[in-house]
Amino acid sequence: MSDQMFASKPIDDIVGSRFLLFALACGAFLGIAAKLIGSLGRSFKSAGAPLVMLGMGTAVWVTVGFLIARRSAKDRTLLDGTVWAGTTMAVYLSVWLLSYTITFGLQQDGGFAAAWLNERAYFIVAPPVSAILGLVATLSWRHGWLGDVCITMPVAWSLPEVIRSLSMGWQHLLVVGLPALALASIPLATAHRLTNKKILLLTLCLGGTIAFLFLRVVSNGKI
Amino acid sequence: MQRYPFGIWLGIVFSLSLALSALYWSESRLPLKSGASWGTVATVNQEYLAATARLKLPDGYKWPKETPYRAADENGDSLAYGAGCGTQWAELYWFDSWVSVAASATTPVARDAATRNLLGFLDTTAFKNIAEQEYYRNMILDAQKGELSTLKEYAGFNGILPNGRRVDE
Numbered sequence: 001m002s003d004q005m006f007a008s009k010p011i012d013d014i015v016g017s018r019f020l021l022f023a024l025a026c027g028a029f030l031g032i033a034a035k036l037i038g039s040l041g042r043s044f045k046s047a048g049a050p051l052v053m054l055g056m057g058t059a060v061w062v063t064v065g066f067l068i069a070r071r072s073a074k075d076r077t078l079l080d081g082t083v084w085a086g087t088t089m090a091v092y093l094s095v096w097l098l099s100y101t102i103t104f105g106l107q108q109d110g111g112f113a114a115a116w117l118n119e120r121a122y123f124i125v126a127p128p129v130s131a132i133l134g135l136v137a138t139l140s141w142r143h144g145w146l147g148d149v150c151i152t153m154p155v156a157w158s159l160p161e162v163i164r165s166l167s168m169g170w171q172h173l174l175v176v177g178l179p180a181l182a183l184a185s186i187p188l189a190t191a192h193r194l195t196n197k198k199i200l201l202l203t204l205c206l207g208g209t210i211a212f213l214f215l216r217v218v219s220n221g222k223i
Numbered sequence: 224m225q226r227y228p229f230g231i232w233l234g235i236v237f238s239l240s241l242a243l244s245a246l247y248w249s250e251s252r253l254p255l256k257s258g259a260s261w262g263t264v265a266t267v268n269q270e271y272l273a274a275t276a277r278l279k280l281p282d283g284y285k286w287p288k289e290t291p292y293r294a295a296d297e298n299g300d301s302l303a304y305g306a307g308c309g310t311q312w313a314e315l316y317w318f319d320s321w322v323s324v325a326a327s328a329t330t331p332v333a334r335d336a337a338t339r340n341l342l343g344f345l346d347t348t349a350f351k352n353i354a355e356q357e358y359y360r361n362m363i364l365d366a367q368k369g370e371l372s373t374l375k376e377y378a379g380f381n382g383i384l385p386n387g388r389r390v391d392e
Contacts, residue, residue, distance in 0.1 A: 013228045017230045020231070124245045
């Protein structure tokens with residue numbers, strides 16, 4: 001009976017579910033870690049500014065989720081990959097936000113309600129953003145110009161934070177900029193394919209600008 | 224269409240539930256913990272909305288949708304605000320609106336009605352926290368007696384037009 005049940009379950013579903021669970025665990029752990037890193041930075045006053053920036057950053061934390069989601073989309077059809085990667089990303093982002101908000105609520109005077117109101121714009125945009133990133137993750141496995149655009153996207157959305165850390169001194173670059181750039185470059189570095197330089201440049205400019213504007217709107221709670 | 228495992232549906236429902244909850248539980252619906260000494264822009268706007276419900280603006284005036292306070296600075300860093308910030312902003316907006324009406328009233332009846340409203344400012348949180356209490360108190364009490372020179376001078380700098388713009392903007 002149990003053999004029959006196991007045999008009827010596609011191997012893809014088992015692997016995908018493992019990524020889903022891994023994303024959930026990572027989201028829960030990293031959400032708390034991000035808030036605590038920021039708080040630790042604050043306790044060092046001005047010397048801890050790079051840690052505060054890392055804790056409050058977006059690129060590094062989103063890229064971690066994207067890397068997990070991308071793995072879950074490997075060798076899948078476009079629809080299948082988008083569903084798996086999109087859901088993995090949505091679970092990661094939602095759990096990350098929830099654990100970040102709960103930690104935030106426990107730390108500050110205003111409690112969970114104030115922390116929730118501060119982060120609610122991010123909760124609202126998480127599902128649509130995850131769906132888009134799921135599609136990007138799936139397409140990043142493909143060859144051709146669209147694949148090149150998608151594989152460059154993590155670097156593009158990390159660019160605003162990398163440039164900002166560059167302008168704030170070497171400590172910021174070391175703690176925020178370089179880790180963000182290193183993580184975002186993993187898909188490009190491991191792809192073993194030549195990326196069209198013009199497409200790469202265009203994606204970096206356009207993707208970086210869109211990421212910068214989008215985060216400006218969301219961080220101000222204008223949703 | 225391919226059948227997806229239970230985990231996928233659970234993940235989608237979980238993420239969407241949080242997003243819908245965030246849409247529903249906004250500033251106007253979520254009670255904040257009382258006694259908090261620092262809050263976010265959400266706290267400020269919630270206080271502001273609560274204050275606008277109890278303060279009546281002059282005819283033709285409208286409350287701005289939200290306070291000018293922002294969630295983050297130019298660098299994207301979150302900003303924290305002291306408790307009472309939103310309440311005091313609403314109270315000052317309310318006071319400055321009535322000052323403008325009193326200063327520009329063309330009939331004694333309209334002016335007296337407007338200056339009577341100014342007395343309420345002496346009971347507000349904004350007045351209790353203002354540095355120049357004596358200046359405001361004298362201006363309000365003088366206005367009750369028909370002495371409007373300080374009030375008109377104040378309105379010239381801080382007055383609010385019915386469209387919500389400051390006179391000096």
